[in-house]
Amino acid sequence: MLKDITIGQYLPGNTVIHRLDARTKILAVVLFLVALLCTQSLASYLAVGLWVLVSLVLARITPSLVWRGLSLLLGIICMMALFGVLLIPGTPWVQMGSFSISYEGLAFGAVAAARFILLILGSSLLTYTTSPLRLLSGIAFFLRPFERLGLPANELALTMTIAIGFLPVMFEEANRIAKAQAARGADFSRGGLIARARALVPLFAPLVINAFNRADELSVVMESRCYSGTLQRTEWRTPKMKPADYIALALTLLLVFGVIALRVLGALGIPGMFW
Amino acid sequence: MQQPAIPLFEACELLFSYNRGQSLALDGVNTRIEQGSFVAIIGPNASGKSTFACHCNALLFPTGGAFYVLGQASTAESENVLETRQRVGLVFQNPDNQTLMGIVEEDLAFGLCNLGLPASEIEQRISEALCIVGMEEFSTSSTQRLSAGQKQKVALAAVLAMRPSCLVLDEATAMIDPASRREILDVLSCLCREQGMTIILITHNMSEAQLADHVLVLGQGRVVLEGSPAEVFSHANLLLELGLELPTPDWLQHELVQAGAPPVTDAPTHTDPSRTQAESILCLEDVSYVYDVGTPFATEALHKVTLNIRRGETLVLMGKPGSGKSTLLQLLNGLLRPTQGRVLLHSQDIWQQRRLILGVRNTVGLVFQYPEHQLFEATVGSDIAFGPRMMGLEPDEIEERVKRALGFVGLSPDLAERSPRSLSTGQKRLVAIAGVMAMEPEVLVLDEPTAGLDPRTRREILASLQAYRQQLNGALVIATHTFEYVAALAKRIVVLDAGSVVRDG
Numbered sequence: 187m188l189k190d191i192t193i194g195q196y197l198p199g200n201t202v203i204h205r206l207d208a209r210t211k212i213l214a215v216v217l218f219l220v221a222l223l224c225t226q227s228l229a230s231y232l233a234v235g236l237w238v239l240v241s242l243v244l245a246r247i248t249p250s251l252v253w254r255g256l257s258l259l260l261g262i263i264c265m266m267a268l269f270g271v272l273l274i275p276g277t278p279w280v281q282m283g284s285f286s287i288s289y290e291g292l293a294f295g296a297v298a299a300a301r302f303i304l305l306i307l308g309s310s311l312l313t314y315t316t317s318p319l320r321l322l323s324g325i326a327f328f329l330r331p332f333e334r335l336g337l338p339a340n341e342l343a344l345t346m347t348i349a350i351g352f353l354p355v356m357f358e359e360a361n362r363i364a365k366a367q368a369a370r371g372a373d374f375s376r377g378g379l380i381a382r383a384r385a386l387v388p389l390f391a392p393l394v395i396n397a398f399n400r401a402d403e404l405s406v407v408m409e410s411r412c413y414s415g416t417l418q419r420t421e422w423r424t425p426k427m428k429p430a431d432y433i434a435l436a437l438t439l440l441l442v443f444g445v446i447a448l449r450v451l452g453a454l455g456i457p458g459m460f461w
Numbered sequence: 462m463q464q465p466a467i468p469l470f471e472a473c474e475l476l477f478s479y480n481r482g483q484s485l486a487l488d489g490v491n492t493r494i495e496q497g498s499f500v501a502i503i504g505p506n507a508s509g510k511s512t513f514a515c516h517c518n519a520l521l522f523p524t525g526g527a528f529y530v531l532g533q534a535s536t537a538e539s540e541n542v543l544e545t546r547q548r549v550g551l552v553f554q555n556p557d558n559q560t561l562m563g564i565v566e567e568d569l570a571f572g573l574c575n576l577g578l579p580a581s582e583i584e585q586r587i588s589e590a591l592c593i594v595g596m597e598e599f600s601t602s603s604t605q606r607l608s609a610g611q612k613q614k615v616a617l618a619a620v621l622a623m624r625p626s627c628l629v630l631d632e633a634t635a636m637i638d639p640a641s642r643r644e645i646l647d648v649l650s651c652l653c654r655e656q657g658m659t660i661i662l663i664t665h666n667m668s669e670a671q672l673a674d675h676v677l678v679l680g681q682g683r684v685v686l687e688g689s690p691a692e693v694f695s696h697a698n699l700l701l702e703l704g705l706e707l708p709t710p711d712w713l714q715h716e717l718v719q720a721g722a723p724p725v726t727d728a729p730t731h732t733d734p735s736r737t738q739a740e741s742i743l744c745l746e747d748v749s750y751v752y753d754v755g756t757p758f759a760t761e762a763l764h765k766v767t768l769n770i771r772r773g774e775t776l777v778l779m780g781k782p783g784s785g786k787s788t789l790l791q792l793l794n795g796l797l798r799p800t801q802g803r804v805l806l807h808s809q810d811i812w813q814q815r816r817l818i819l820g821v822r823n824t825v826g827l828v829f830q831y832p833e834h835q836l837f838e839a840t841v842g843s844d845i846a847f848g849p850r851m852m853g854l855e856p857d858e859i860e861e862r863v864k865r866a867l868g869f870v871g872l873s874p875d876l877a878e879r880s881p882r883s884l885s886t887g888q889k890r891l892v893a894i895a896g897v898m899a900m901e902p903e904v905l906v907l908d909e910p911t912a913g914l915d916p917r918t919r920r921e922i923l924a925s926l927q928a929y930r931q932q933l934n935g936a937l938v939i940a941t942h943t944f945e946y947v948a949a950l951a952k953r954i955v956v957l958d959a960g961s962v963v964r965d966g
Contacts, residue, residue, distance in 0.1 A: 318562040369827040371851030391837035403558040411572035
């Protein structure tokens with residue numbers, strides 16, 4: 187069931203990761219993304235993978251939850267891998283007439299898929315383990331320096347938090363609309379590319395219209411609950427930075443430096459097993 | 462109870478326009494709402510009920526006339542806007558659009574944080590409010606996992622946590638199951654009696670309105686009637702003229718008397734000989750359905766259900782939320798494939814050949830809940846034509862079908878050129894139903910076709926469904942959790958509980 191879409195959802199818990207300050211987690215995820223960007227060698231992929239794995243285990247995110255998050259994006263992942271496999275020229279592995287699959291292509295496909303999976307897992311760790319209100323104050327903290335440039339930090343943070351929170355709701359709604367249109371004879375899986383794109387209109391048009399209506403209703407709800415961007419809001423249950431936060435940040439920094447070091451070593455052509 | 466000198470709200474010749482005076486949503490409303498009273502506001506769709514509610518909460522301000530909150534005129538410039546919003550809590554209709562934060566306790570905290578309260582106070586108010594609505598055990602649940610009724614209780618708690626002295630419920634019970642509805646109403650009467658909270662209940666349900674000590678009837682932006690429930694409901698003809706109805710028992714009897722039937726209470730037709738002889742169209746044989754088969758989350762939604770749908774009958778499917786109703790409906794037209802058992806259409810197993818499925822969907826039309834949310838074309842006509850177009854019919858035939866479908870639902874053919882967005886909610890619902898009728902399925906399956914609509918539109922929909930069934934000599938299957946009006950319509954009621962049929966007759 188699409189009701190169980192886990193991307194963007196908060197999974198309540200009380201683990202080390204859950205207890206970390208939202209700011210720590212936001213910063214750590216940004217650092218993680220930097221590390222992932224710099225990853226090139228097998229050793230560094232292993233390091234980044236290990237970081238994700240350890241965090242998932244510590245946060246008690248079960249493999250089935252991970253799977254449910256990923257399964258939705260399986261199509262995209264496969265497509266990315268396939269592009270690499272089919273389009274990258276090199277030493278042929280299989281040859282079928284003018285068409286060939288190269289070792290380089292296989293490697294590229296595998297790397298693309300691995301990167302994408304790590305990207306999804308690493309960044310969803312943040313929303314899995316950070317409750318919306320904490321996420322809100324965390325994002326607001328990092329946006330506040332931009333207030334001088336006229337950026338409405340609090341409002342923007344709230345918008346982002348609510349948007350993330352409504353991702354699963356949107357998935358659910360897309361599913362509902364798809365079913366309703368299928369009941370009216372829509373077929374999303376027939377015909378060429380253009381026919382298929384056309385078939386998506388009955389799905390996306392109502393989705394967009396409903397999203398606007400929803401936004402309207404939510405803004406009224408916010409107003410009726412005395413929200414006003416200018417007032418001083420209470421920071422409720424916002425954790426303070428604790429030793430665990432500094433350790434988490436230090437470990438993540440270590441990951442970034444490690445990955446960069448491996449890359450530099452590789453570029454310098456220093457021989458080694460992994461790079 | 463206290464004896465307040467000034468009313469909580471007072472409207473004097475209150476005018477309001479959403480479009481700078483082109484049309485008036487409120488057209489000279491005069492009324493007083495005393496502190497500590499329980500007031501019900503009834504009226505057809507677009508009679509100005511919600512607009513009035515928004516004035517109570519200082520979300521809207523008068524275009525003309527005046528609106529006083531505790532004797533003070535409410536204007537956009539006045540300093541006590543936030544104070545009024547805090548004093549008056551508003552609960553809206555749609556349970557899905559009222560939670561801002563994904564976790565129950567955080568959603569409650571959102572409003573409290575806005576008030577700038579200290580953390581300990583927030584903590585205390587949250588548990589207090591959840592306790593009032595009986596949702597304590599869900600404080601750390603994700604709001605998404607709750608049922609519509611539970612979500613609505615959370616929305617109520619979020620408002621209660623702000624300690625309002627007045628609650629306004631804008632059709633807040635329209636989209637939820639009867640059990641949750643009763644629980645919420647119990648909480649409301651308790652708050653009114655014991656804490657002297659003012660309750661303003663906007664509703665389409667006349668039995669709910671009877672709970673109030675004062676009923677206000679709005680029509681076209683004016684107060685049409687006002688008084689105690691007994692007084693108001695004694696003006697039966699005026700209410701019916703407005704498109705409203707009488708509270709259920711009276712109404713049912715009224716209708717039965719008019720139809721020439723004696724006002725008796727025994728169940729309709731135990732043994733109907735025509736029923737057993739009628740040809741079976743669609744048949745479920747020992748059907749079970751399991752979600753997430755083969756994963757640790759496997760849950761059985763239906764267990765060995767056998768159901769026979771015969772030509773010419775109207776079957777009402779009842780059951781609590783989670784009893785498997787919507788799963789059953791999706792099995793009927795092949796949107797879901799049974800884990801076990803067979804679905805037979807004209808004695809042929811629909812899953813025998815994959816390509817048959819699209820044909821099945823043309824024979825068994827399914828209208829989901831709130832189908833108006835799925836309208837997408839620029840004009841009503843082309844939206845209704847979507848189904849027939851997908852069937853590959855000729856343009857002439859499609860045009861003919863659109864006309865016929867509009868006729869079934871009693872809408873004028875001129876409407877075909879209009880944009881669906883310019884229609885009222887009730888009309889949109891009719892258009893969406895027409896969209897499925899245009900495919901002229903033999904079996905029309907509907908999930909809560911009248912939820913959230915005013916009595917007149919409800920009657921229009923039920924009448925058009927009956928007309929459709931008679932003209933095509935097909936069958937109707939309606940899933941619902943409201944007894945009242947369906948009892949008047951159905952020949953056969955099937956009750957589902959925990960995935961099994963517990964009653965059929």
